[in-house]
Amino acid sequence: MIKRIYLAGNPNVGKSVVFSRLTGVHVVSSNYPGTTVEISRGSLQYGDKDIEVVDLPGTYSLEPTSGAEETAVSLLNELPKEEIAVVNVLDSTNLERNLSLTLQLIEKGFPVVVCLNMCDDAGHRGIYIDSDKLSSLLSVPVISTCAVTGAGIKLLMSTIQEARPVSRPRLSHGERWLELGKLIEQVQSLEHRHHTLRELLEDASVRPWTGLLMAAAAVFVSFKMVRFIGETIITRITDPFFMEIYRPLLEKLTAGMKEGGFWFHLLIGDLINGGIDFKQSLGLLTTAPYIEIGMVLPYVIAFYFILSLLEDIGYLPRLAILLDNLMHPLGLHGYAVIPILLGFGCNVPGILSTRVLESKRERLIAATIISIGVPCVPLQAMIVGLLGGFGGLYVGGVYLVLFSLVIILGLMLNRLMRGNSPEFLLEIPPYRIPPLYLLGRKLYFRVKGFLLEAMPVVLLGVLFINILMYFKVFDAVTGLFAPLVVNLFGLPKDAIVALAVGFLRKDVAVGLLAPLNLNIKQLFIASTLLAVSFPCVATFFVLLKELGLKALLKSTLLMIGISILVGTLLNFVILR
């Protein structure tokens, strides 16, 4: 009896979408190789029992040449072959290369069902595949599917049980490609199509000049769109809600409470000019929800919408090619662009996706750069909220400092660490127009993930700070660090609380700076310090998991050193 079903296939053929369809478990898919960095497991109801389904990382070959491929191969060999079935997912638009893995799976004696995915896209491109003929030539079941719409999935489910090992002679690589050439001639027919606009755009985006123009346009438009969407949500939805509905409600509810009392301090915080000020009151029901929902969430939605769109269209690998030569001096290659871009949303997924990079050295460099020099959306939203009023120059200044840090750090780490950076080798996916519902689902899961992760920490953090402040516990701590912060960074003593809270969550920390009446120079220094100093607690744990304790300690020391250096330099040299 089958105990486990594996989904195997080349990178970026839609395995994760097939997985979602089979199990109902949502996993993130994107139009670039290597999205699956964590192995997803789910189950499929079969008659009266559940069978485990495992989504393997994409592999080109069963003779592993990368970490992801090793994982895939060792998982495949976990159970005896009689107890498993392998659903081999293929990209119909690129049958020849995909079938290489199919032959290997069959030769090794795995019970295989072939799933010809993306068959609609193949049709658009004038590719026709005779799946019955392919099935008889391979002697395994072949099912055409389009996982994005769900077509063929039911048939696939009912066919899995028919998977049987078949005997096929083992071929060498060279023989196998020859065999594939013959197979393809018999099952695939191509209809000549004129170059479509899509193909012209695909070509233009990988040529140097047109590519750079397109990249500049893409980055510019994305940036503008994120700001536009974020600001629209704030001015049209969240601000009216907080100001016109939530505030009057709060004021009614707390009318009987005494200002300055423990509960009032905890829930509402301080009244500013006799009223609630969502940015400065610092209460559990005032500033805490306002920071997350009124200031950060709109930008989280906007950022992930644009990022998901770029991901699913398939633009990011093209950006990676163009930036490859610029990344080499930093000890990285072009593909590191993807984790870094994800890091701008939240450092946690950014660092997790450094797994697409091959060597430990690259992963360490990329993770360090992300945790020090890449500000997440919540931090950026707060910095814009705080400094934006003084003019775009200051906001730009923070980015400039961070960007310089990334360059310096990368150059330094590349020099200091042994080993050299491996070469770039990447398959470039075709452009695809993502179906709106998939985009919407991805956005929904990312935003939900953000809220679930952020809200509890924010509420607990504000609660904790308010209790400590009420009992004046912070005074002792601030006294200890005061010389450093006051003399070196030119910040008031109270800013220490904010800097310390930066360990919990960066957005709350920036929020704590608001009531301190800092001048613009102090705000600039404090915001920059919050961005570069130690990562927030979630990032800290993911660094520990990915890099290990030793590397984490090293990069933490690096961060503390850099913060002190940057704070002092900004205070005495640059912003004098």
Add this chain to the structure above:
Amino acid sequence: MENEKGEKRMPLTRLPEKKRARVVEITGGSHLRDKLMGMGVYAGRELLKLSCIGLRGPVVVKVGRSVVAIGYGMAGKITVEAL
């Protein structure tokens, strides 16, 4: 570097853009060969060079129906014969 048939052999990096070529040899370790093999780049295979990004950027080729970007150093280890 012309051989007796008048075919030109050169590293992939020197092949002009938009030109077809056949892979003759891949030097470097077997690891590299296996990796390229999985993506359909192997000795004897025909490919079309789409573009190369300047300043030692990657070379982009089309093999079969896939588009593959190959780092500059790696592309230097692939000898091709212009067709």
